[in-house]
Amino acid sequence: MSDSHAYSSQFLGWLQDYIGKLPSASMAEIVGQAGGPDRVWVVAVDIIKGFCVEGPLASERVGAIAEPAAALIQRAWDAGVRRIMMPRDAHDPESVEFGAWPPHCVAGTEESELVDELTELPMAEHFQVLDKNSLSAIQDTDLSRIIQNDGLPEAVICIGDCTDLCLYNLALGFRLISNARNEPLRVVVPADCVETYHMDVGTAEELGALPHDGDLLHDLFLYHMALNGCQVVSEVTT
Template identity: 30%
Template sequence: MMFRDAMEQCVLAANKTSLIIVDMQKDFIYTEGRLYVTDSEKIVAPLKAFLNRCRANGLTVVFTQDWHPEDAPEFRIWPKHCVAGTQGAEIIDELKPNPDEFIVKKETYDAFFNTELEDILNRVGVENVILTGVVANICVLHTAGSAALRGFKVILPVDCIAALNDFDLKLTIRQVSFLYRGIITSSELISFDSSKSLSQFDLP
C-alpha cells in the first residue's frame, strides 16, 4: 500500500478544527536550550503567521507544554529539559498563548496521556487537529497517533514541524500519512471556511 507524501490542499471547517502547537518551548527552540532541536527556529516565523491566521478564523488553539519533575524517568534517555517552573519550560516569546487559549501540560511524549486534551477537544466539538511544533518524530508523532486512534482527523503542515534531523522528519511524514491516514500539507495550503457545518475538507 502506498502512503501519500504529496502536499494536499484542504479547506477545513473552522468550528470543527483545532490548532495544536506541540512543545514550542525555550529548551527546544532556542540555541542555548538544554535540548535544542536543530533548525527549529526556522519554523517559528511560518508557525507564528499560521497561528495568527487560525486565531483570525476562530479556531480552538491548544498549546502543549513539556513539564517534568526534577527526577523524571525520561531523563534517563534525554538530558534534563523543560523542568516544571524553569525558564526553559516556558513557551517561546514569539508564540505566547492568549488568555482564552488552552495550555496542556504533559510529562510524556503523548499529549493525550494523563491530560485533559481529549476532553477539551470533545467539549468544543473538534473533529480535525492540525499538529505543529517539535519534536516531529517524538511528541508530534505520538500525539498524532493518539489523535487518530481517538477518531480525530490529523493534518500535518510540514513547514510548521521540526525534527532532530532530516531522516526523522521524513519518517514522521511517512508514519502520519501511512499509519494514521493524515493529510500532509503546508500551512499555506490550508484554508478555513466558517460557513461549513461539517468537518469535511476538500481533497484532490
C-alpha cells in the first residue's frame, strides 16, 4: 500500500471510540421538540425476511435489529406517532438491480414480507407498507409521492438495513430533500436499530463477490450520516 493510500489508524481508532460513545435520544423529547406526534414520522426500511431471515442476502446480524426495531416502533406508537412507514424491496423479477446483486425480495414472495417481529405488533395493520425497486426508498416511489403531497415532517426517525445501502440512502435522502428545499428536518438514526451484513475476504474470493466488512462499513456510514447533519444516536428511549 502506498503512503498516499494508507488508511489512518488514528481515524479508525477515533471512529470506534465515537461510535462507542454515541449519546441516546428520547422519544418524548423528539415528539416534544417537533411540536407533537403528528409531526414525527418513523420510517423502517427493509426490515423484511429477505434481509433478516432467508434468501441470498439474508444475514443474522441484520436480523438482530428486528427486536429493537419493534420496541422502538412500540415506543413511538405509545408517544402518539401514527405515521409509521415501511418501504421494502418488492422487486420486479427482471430488476436492473439484479445486475449488481443476486435476485432477492421479488414482489409477492416470502422474502419481500415484513419480519414477524413487526407483523406481530398490535398496531401492525396501521403500518404503511411501501414498495420499492431500488436501494432508494425516496426515488420514484410511493414514499417520494407522499413527501411531494404532504411535505416533510419536523422529525423523521430512520431505522432498518443496510446501514451503508438502503438505510443510508433513506436518511441522506431525507437530509438532502430538506437541504434542497431549505426546510429544516431533524433526521434521527438510532444505531441499535440499524445494521449491515458481513462478508469476509476469503468467502468473497471463493464466491467471486466483493467482500464487505460489516463492522467497518456500519461505523463508517453512521459517521457519514452524522457528518451530513443526521442525528446519529445509540438508541431512542421512551
